[in-house]
Amino acid sequence: MTYQSPLLSRPGAVEATGPDAGVAAHYGDPMREQRLLARGEALADLSHRGVVTVTGPDRLSWLNTLSSQLLLGLKPGESSEALLLTVQGRIEYDTRVIDDGETTWLIVEAFEAEGLAEWLNKMKFMLRVEIADVSAQWAVVGAAKAVAGFEERLVWQDPWPEVGAGGFAYTRIEEPQHPGRERTWFEYLVPAAELESAVDGKELAGSLAVEALRIAAWRPRFGTETDEKTIPHELDLMRTAVHMDKGCYKGQETIARVHNLGHPPRRLVFLQLDGSQHTLPAAGSEVRLGERKVGTVTSAALHFEMGPVALAVIKRSVDPETQLLVVDEDSHYDAAQEVIVAPDAGSVVGRPKGLLRGGPR
Structure with missing residues (x-):
């Protein structure tokens, strides 16, 4: 069944197409919505996003072995981004990761959830983990600033464009000048049954506004900036989604080889x-x-x-x-x-200073 947000019943709502089908592209005035969203005065309906949960005592150590990110020390309420890669280092899934102390929540694009849950279930072996696709039970609401009244809700804060622990920046600009620093971004988890009441009385912005702010911040999106050949280096995802000093995971050899000795194509x-x-x-x-x-x-x-x-x-x-x-x-x-990504990015071996590197975690 094709998803349709209940917020499409709002006056002026025009449904989006493509990856944002099922939510509003706008509510009648895209430019006004974009200004409000940028100022933190509007919310964005992202209820078409996929949500996958992982529970059990082994969840973080297990996800750590599968992904490009160091998740062993992830604290409750701390946000991260992790990639699941092919053996060739190509991006298979891009996940927004938040843990509440008992459950790890993976927020993904709508088309990712089902396949991600199936893939994770195949990889659990004898470990104490349980995986569920809960996209139908949970909605996501986006905002450029922390939302008053949402303090008790679990929220993922986009780490972009910070250079995370074990990460590397592939730009050549001075980091304070990175346009992503003008954009903060939060994604709140809301029970689907409470979506309408949660945003009642608040201004709404459509996906056109969300996308414009994302593009201006140079923030790549899975399924939009990626194809079946994409490796993280090409999109500057080494800064937020890859930890170069963690243990072995699928695709690590390609990640290290391109980073240390080669250049992304x-x-x-x-x-x-x-x-x-x-x-x-x-x-x-x-x-x-x-x-x-x-x-x-x-x-x-x-x-x-x-x-x-x-x-x-x-x-x-x-x-x-x-x-x-x-x-x-x-x-x-x-x-x-x-x-965004410098033509000479990669090949850090032998450079006096290499690329801008994130500190230890």
């Missing part, structure tokens, strides 16, 4: 688009250098301050100073790129 880039078209390119539009395709737009939005912006994944070798062109059917958009 592609890199995430932020694009400032020409606004004269008064439209936005669709995800999947070609990014060209001259007549040559060098990448693909992964997401685009109209930001309330910057205008049309996008994220794209392009070939590592593309000159960061070069003007690019985005082609979407009959529309063409001049695109100025801002480097």
Whole structure:
């Protein structure tokens, strides 16, 4: 059954498409909603998100052996991000992790939950863990600031763009200048039956607003910026989702080899688009250098301050100073790129200082 949020009954609600189908794209005024959301004066309906729980005394040690993140010392209420990878180091699942002392909660994209729960059940062996897909029983509500009245609710706070313990930044900017520092983000777990009452009397913002703020913060999204070949290095996820000093896990050899000795083949880039078209390119539009395709737009939005912006994944070798062109059917958009993942990212062995590294946990 296709999910439909009860908040779609709100006046002016227009349902989103694509990965956000089932919740509102907007409630009649996307730009106003985006401003309110950025100021922490509106909530976002993310009730289409998947939620998977892991209970049992072995839950954190077990998840630690499976994932890219160090979870052994995760304290109740502490937020983390963890990837589950293939043997080749490609991202299979991206999970937002929060533990309440008895249960580990994994917030994921809608399409991830069922497969993630099945995969985890296959991996439990004789360990004392129980896995459940509780997406139907729990909803997620997003906000840019802590929400008054939600103090008792379990909340995941996005670690982006902090360079976590054991992590590395693949940017070349001074970290205080990272645009992600202008965005804080919280995702609250709310019983699905209480969703309407929980947001009663509060301003709502649709997924268009959520996406615009995410793109402006250079924050990659699983299933949007990723494909079946994506490795964490390409999206700067080494800063929040990978701990380079933890023990063995599936995909670790590739993670270490690319980080220490090689370069990721592609890199995430932020694009400032020409606004004269008064439209936005669709995800999947070609990014060209001259007549040559060098990448693909992964997401685009109209930001309330910057205008049309996008994220794209392009070939590592593309000159960061070069003007690019985005082609979407009959529309063409001049695109100025801002480097997210540096072309020389990786190969830290032998560098005097390497990349910006997170401290110990």
